[in-house]
Amino acid sequence: xxxxxxxxxxxxxxxxxxxxxxxxxxxxxxxxxxxxxxxxxxxxxxxxxxxxxxxxxxxxxxxxxxxxxxxxxxxxxxxxxxxxxxxxxxxxxxxxxxxxxxxxxxxxxxxxxxxxxxxxxxxxxxxxxxxxxxxxxxxxxxxxxxxxxxxxxxxxxxxxxxxxxxxxxxxxxxxxxxxxxxxxxxx
Amino acid sequence: xxxxxxxxxxxxxxxxxxxxxxxxxxxxxxxxxxxxxxxxxxxxxxxxxxxxxxxxxxxxxxxxxxxxxxxxxxxxxxxxxxxxxxxxxxxxxxxxxxxxxxxxxxxxxxxxxxxxxxxxxxxxxxxxxxxxxxxxxxxxxxxxxxxxxxxxxxxxxxxxxxxxxxxxxxxxxxxxxxxxxxxx
Numbered sequence: 459x460x461x462x463x464x465x466x467x468x469x470x471x472x473x474x475x476x477x478x479x480x481x482x483x484x485x486x487x488x489x490x491x492x493x494x495x496x497x498x499x500x501x502x503x504x505x506x507x508x509x510x511x512x513x514x515x516x517x518x519x520x521x522x523x524x525x526x527x528x529x530x531x532x533x534x535x536x537x538x539x540x541x542x543x544x545x546x547x548x549x550x551x552x553x554x555x556x557x558x559x560x561x562x563x564x565x566x567x568x569x570x571x572x573x574x575x576x577x578x579x580x581x582x583x584x585x586x587x588x589x590x591x592x593x594x595x596x597x598x599x600x601x602x603x604x605x606x607x608x609x610x611x612x613x614x615x616x617x618x619x620x621x622x623x624x625x626x627x628x629x630x631x632x633x634x635x636x637x638x639x640x641x642x643x644x645x
Numbered sequence: 646x647x648x649x650x651x652x653x654x655x656x657x658x659x660x661x662x663x664x665x666x667x668x669x670x671x672x673x674x675x676x677x678x679x680x681x682x683x684x685x686x687x688x689x690x691x692x693x694x695x696x697x698x699x700x701x702x703x704x705x706x707x708x709x710x711x712x713x714x715x716x717x718x719x720x721x722x723x724x725x726x727x728x729x730x731x732x733x734x735x736x737x738x739x740x741x742x743x744x745x746x747x748x749x750x751x752x753x754x755x756x757x758x759x760x761x762x763x764x765x766x767x768x769x770x771x772x773x774x775x776x777x778x779x780x781x782x783x784x785x786x787x788x789x790x791x792x793x794x795x796x797x798x799x800x801x802x803x804x805x806x807x808x809x810x811x812x813x814x815x816x817x818x819x820x821x822x823x824x825x826x827x828x829x
Contacts, residue, residue, distance in 0.1 A: 518735070526742045537748045537757050544742075 484509045484608050488565075504565050504613040505576070508557035509606060513549050517580045517605035520546045524578040524607070531616045532558060532573045550578075550607060557611050567613050574616035581606040753825070767825075774823060781816050804828070 487507040495502060513520070523546050527535040536554060539547040554575075561567040583604030590600040734740075748757055751764035758764040778799055786792065796813040800806065801822035806815050822828065 522740075522742050525736075526744070538745060540757055541745055541748060541759055542742065 482509070482511070504561065504567050506557055506561045506565050506567070506573075506611040507608070508553060508560060508611070509608040510549065510553050511606045512583045512604045513546070513607060514602075515546045515549065515605055516603045517582050519544065520550075520580040520605050520607060523547055523550055524580050527575050527578050529616055529619065530575055531571070532575065532611065533571055535575055546607075550609075553607055553609060554611075557609060561611060561613075572613055572615070573611045574614065575609060576612040577608070577610040579608045581608065771825070774826070778816060778818060781818060785814075785816065799826075801826075 484507055487505075492502065523539070523542065523544055526538060526542075527550070530538070532554060536551060539551040539554070558570050558573065561573060562570050567573065583606055585604065586602040587599050588602055590598045592598060745759075747760040749760055750756070751758045751767060754764060754766045754770075756764060756766045782797070793814050797816055798806070798810045798813045799816045799818060800810075801818050802820060804822070
């Protein structure tokens with residue numbers, strides 16, 4: 459009886475696969491599979507790529523938050539974002555929590571605190587133009603601005619911040635540059 | 646006498662023409678600038694759209710226009726600010742968000758809190774319980790302006806009013822006493 463129904467309506471039993479959305483480059487980075495590591499190699503730290511698209515916020519304003527978080531451990535980043543007054547802070551906090559959850563579930567990360575933020579970037583989303591009405595019949599065109607936010611979490615403690623370049627370092631490099639000069643087009 | 650109809654400044658006219666052309670081509674073809682003058686909306690103009698003295702003699706136009714030099718002439722940027730200059734201004738350390746060093750862990754619930762602020766989770770907890778107590782009070786009073794002149798005592802499950810709560814109003818709450826609400 460089941461076979462008869464499929465012959466009567468041949469299209470009803472076909473399962474069509476529908477894709478949810480168009481996957482961008484950042485989402486595809488999570489699908490990279492490395493060959494198994496040889497016994498002598500040092501352990502490759504897990505990398506988790508996550509993003510959120512079309513956030514209703516400006517990319518320039520979001521950039522300040524992304525710059526704040528860059529290079530911090532995930533706990534410190536969540537603490538800073540929780541007490542920030544910006545609108546984007548709430549969104550980024552959600553993204554980080556989602557990424558942490560993904561890391562523990564899918565990417566074989568042992569401790570959820572053992573992650574740090576390697577990269578955090580913003581990108582411009584799709585802008586829409588609208589009319590802003592002024593007085594006396596005047597109008598202006600305003601842009602409804604949206605942005606994307608990308609984050610890459612890497613397992614392990616955050617790298618130590620590099621010491622700022624002092625004058626002494628600059629002088630040393632200059633002297634080194636002078637010393638490494640050679641004579642060109644000669645023997 | 647020569648009557649000049651529009652603004653003698655070619656730069657202003659060109660800018661307005663370009664703005665108007667872009668608008669007409671783009672958004673709403675049916676929507677015009679309203680009762681604005683036909684050469685475009687007054688967006689970011691450094692001088693008014695029409696000059697106070699459009700009538701000018703040919704002899705006067707040779708010398709520097711003295712009336713235009715007056716208070717009507719606004720400050721305007723001379724050159725476009727390059728992206729390098731813009732970046733220097735936007736990424737200056739005083740514009741970056743400062744790191745907060747006053748975040749601690751709440752000893753009661755373990756959430757994060759700022760040092761000089763009450764813990765958000767604990768405050769929400771207390772707020773919810775207070776709301777329920779106030780609902781009980783409202784049920785007992787039954788309307789506005791019925792607040793008694795005596796003190797109020799809140800008793801939870803299994804607590805009896807003692808001689809300490811002699812002349813006070815008793816509010817019953819049908820749950821166990823929360824650990825943070827200490828009975829005196």
